[in-house]
Amino acid sequence: LFQKRADIYSVEIHGSKDLEKVDKGDEKENYKDLKGNRKKSKKQDDLRKELDLDDHKLSNEELEEKYSTSITKGLTSAKAAEILARDGPNALTPPKSTPEIIKFLKQMVGGFSLLLWAGALLCWIAFGIQFAQGVPSARDNLYLGIVLALVVILTGIFAYYQEAKSTNIMASFSKMIPQQALVLRNAEKKEISAEELVVGDIVEVKGGDRIPADIRIIFSQGCKVDNSSLTGESEPQSRSCEFTHDNPLETKNVAFYSTTCLEGTATGIVINTGDNTIIGRIASLASGVGNEKTPIALEIEHFVHIVAGVAISIVVLFFVIAVSMHYAVLDSIIFLIGIIVANVPEGLLATVTVSLSLTAKRMSKKNCLVKNLEAVETLGSTSIICSDKTGTLTQNRMTVAHLWFDNQIFSADTSEDQECQTFDQSSGTWSALSKIVTLCNRAEFRPGQEDTPIMKRIVVGDASETALLKFSEVILNDVMGVRTRNKKVTEIPFNSTNKFQLSIHETDDPNDKRFLLVMKGAPERILERCSTIMINGKEEPLDKERAEAFQTAYMEMGGLGERVLGFCHLYLPEDEFPDTYPFDTDSMNFPTSNLCFVGLLSMIDPPRSTVPDAVSKCRSAGIKVIMVTGDHPITAKAIAKSVGIISATSETVEDIAKRLNIPVEQVNKRDAKAAVVNGMELKDMTLEQLDDILANHSEIVFARTSPQQKLIIVEGCQRQDAVVAVTGDGVNDSPALKKADIGIAMGIAGSDAAKNAADMILLDDNFASIVTGVEEGRLIFDNLKKTIAYTLTKNIAELCPFLIYIIASIPLPIGTITILFIDLGTDIIPSVALAYEKAERDIMNRKPRHKKKDRLVNEQLAVYSYLQIGLLQSLGAFLAYFTVYAEQGFLPYTLLNIRTRWEDHSNNDLEDSYGQEWTMYQRTYLQWNGYTAFFVSITIQQVADLIIRKTRRNSIFQQGLFRNKVIWVGIFSQIAIALILCYGLGSVAALNFTPLRFQYWFVAMPYAILIWVYDEFRKLFIRQYPGSWWDKNMYY
């Protein structure tokens, strides 16, 4: 056992070296993240150097001297405060974050901000020129510039605030469980926050505590620690004050920060705190792993590029057109401003943020706490989940799974909330077995838990004994009572040399004065000591046939990856062992052979009951679930099979070889769907071999893997262009969590380092929560598509006025300010409302989107929004515009080429189509009236747009017009805002709105209806002719 452990540690320590080797060996793109980070190798040097810790070799006195402390009195408060000031608090520094101001400035220049800044700048330039020329309306440009700058700043602040908020969620989360430590200071024991611990403090830990710092044990009593968060090895290890190994990681007298003390008590001197602890140093390794851009961030970047590209090309094109049409440069600049403002969906990025945070909120209600907003969607595009086994897929507690007695294997209920066991309990053998299970067990329930369900009660004892205790409590309901009635006379606890545990009891039958010897242990050892076997309650000789039956059962249970224990008993004859017989465990003055074998019990950490369903959901959603565990291959495979990671019908290469009875080498690897890869094999693999495995097997289990290998596996998956989700809980997982496209940490079992590195935290540690996350992620991706399509559409309706204005020289149909009122006013709530849209069809039944092919904004979406619906909208709005002008006297043909005369401030007798003459202000007011009509028409048509965007392929009637109530809130808000702007603020000249005749609200209505009808036809054809030309070009 010791040998094995040493092996694992060496993987751990030299693991970092492995990585470097790979870096050098493979200079290609795949490892740029690691390669690019020189700082990290320095950190590794640090790590290796400081591992030359010699505290474990020192005697207590030397330690006292080194840390100027006293084992009996501890540090003085003053001294402690001094050291605390020097070393800082005993906590892991969270990964260095970007300074707030940089984050803020990033928001100010990200996305469309640069375009808008350019617009604002142009405004101010135009203002400067016009002001110098004394143009009376020069100030309009100044204000517009200020408004644009404000828009950028406000949306920037909003995005920054959103980001900060999600970070705060995290901060509050990690503060939820303040850790306490029992420390000796000023010769007094007191509880202080673990953060205040300093080097030299004397601390006491007991079973159940987390080790508050790296400590050198100076006194211990049956102390066992769980180093799994450090090494991934879940076998409890004992800790004592003896120096047993040169390597500080392996010596028994050092316990490490953030590992858990399972049982016993220990006292130790704090030798390292905070970031200097071993865990702290591993955790800081994780910060060296680059953070990948989230898929949604890439998508938004792509989308911004598209929109900015369109904007810039239109701007350039029309600048050229304007100049070649002999417009003054100043006028051309003013056109540019309009084109930029019309083209940029100012409110969209804020809307996306809000939609994401709404989803994040919804997810946190379902126990997925999202740290990084963008990670909300990442989970949706996930194509591979690398899941940890313990705690995520399994319940993280041993439970009795199978029993073997009377030559028969019985299955026990392993679900989380078992209340009774249903296997056949009538046999006499069972009553004997249950007695042994109950009596030969040192585990006990903590008192005062009578009301808690059995499976949730806290037990003092190791994992197997706990499992047995709970198992028998479920069946007998009164384990403690049985134990008191069968008073324990003596016992020999389990130890690794004997490999058995034994105890001797009085019987509860007052007429039976015999003692009962009960024993449990490794099955083969137990069988060796038996001469008889109990069948149906009767002792029968243990002949060869029965021994073989035992072997078969043992192998079968072992093959399920379960830990098997054998049970036997013996009633000591009354004459030889009277009441007063002095049992002595040292001399073993009682028989320990020729016992009666009763049965076998096997235990496993059973899968959570929700997991198989969740795995099959993942599978139907096209997500590959890979198990990566530090556990044994057999156990891993068994769990994988029971949860469906390896499906019932698929075989590994080894299985095929076994079935066909041929050597493993002869098996065609392509025949095997499943693969179980051992960490040792993985170590010798080239990257190509790993890629081959990842690409060609659909069901993969990696067993006995080290944290570094986990990282390599993640990178392998990413080379397949997969979006990889990694679940993990230990510090050792944090590099992989960070490397993954989305790292998912366990909220209950997870260490702080893992939570820091992760993008998402599963509050209930339940794999099934990931599936809901995936669902939400996919939904939000679809809904963002709808939001963006909705928002982009009206950009054309805002842009066309400027283009027609330049080309046909008509009075400007819509003002820049008015556009801003659409983008940041009427459209905001509806576009957020689309985030509440339900899925159109079962999104969990389709493949995850391909990172590079299925874009958020694809050609179809842009073309359909811009060139079809957008154009329809423009026509509707223009109809309203022409109607307003015509009904006031300016017929459409009069408007053509009227621009110079229209905008001439000194021209105050412009004649309309009916011979009336207009002053400049009267015209301007009419122009604003036109703006308002245009605005109202866009708003009305956006209502239609909103309704058609509810679905991308289903008919609105299939989706239900009223199922998403928020859409209606959106529609009403849209109309209400428009009404307020029109009639409420119509008198504020600066806003360029005027009250509008009521009938103009309906002018664009036919177009709105047409938009809806046309889109229904589009969807109908898409549904009717999947794969057709229409489907390919019209489905976005």
Next chain:
Amino acid sequence: MSKEEKKPFRETVAGWRRFCYNPRSGEIMGRTAKSWGLILLFYAVFYGFLAALFTFTMWVMLQTLSDDIPKYRDRISSPGLMISPKPDTALEFSFNKSDNSSYQVYVDVLKNFLTSYGDSKQSRNINCASGRFFEQNEVADKQACRFNLSNLGPCSGQEDDSFGYSKGTPCVIVKMNRIIGLKPEGNPYINCKTKVKVLASLFDQKTDQAQLTYFPPGGTIDLMYFPYYGKKLHANYLQPLVAVQLAANSSNTKDDVTIECKIEGSPNLRNHDDRDKFLGRIAFKFQISE
């Protein structure tokens, strides 16, 4: 984008070239010729339909309109004032009375403007009863009232070819914007105020009044020219004019004379609006040099 993602330049160019024309799949800009054909055909049909639709809806909208009068006239409830000639920029007249090329442009404009008031043009116009509205709601063929150029006195151009510009006594014709159906109440007339900035010396600035003469006398606007029935029904309509002549002011040269004319005497013709500086009023400036 991070640095690592930057591809070598050659690769980028090759990528673009492949995008422009991909010899392997025969794709031009990401589509094959057939695919381009189909999509263009689709858009031709689609846009053809949209064009037809838009034309149709516009036609329907225009059908609802009358040819004679606009549907609504609420945006121009009160007329603006305007002058002729109109300087190009900012209503500032600037000329040298001894240099006829400096004012020729104004004279030409005025002449041109007044041609439509010439007797030959007004042959079909009738003489109306002065002082009351000339209503002809029931009449299909609407008559226009004659406006005799002689009303404008020296500013009619009949006696003085240069409209007084050569003498430093320039004429400006003030007119009220045409508005269909407008009936001024009371007895409207044009009244102007002048402000002269005398540059006697740098420190001694004072404002003075300049003398103005109105034609017709008192700047009256006769009600018989109202109401107006629109371009189509009232084809020969001539709006009443008022000429304003700046009196000679020989003592001061290089004076800035600002003239603000307002329509007065009619309660329903507004002449003061904060935002509209031309509603019932107009301000212009003369800078006459010798």
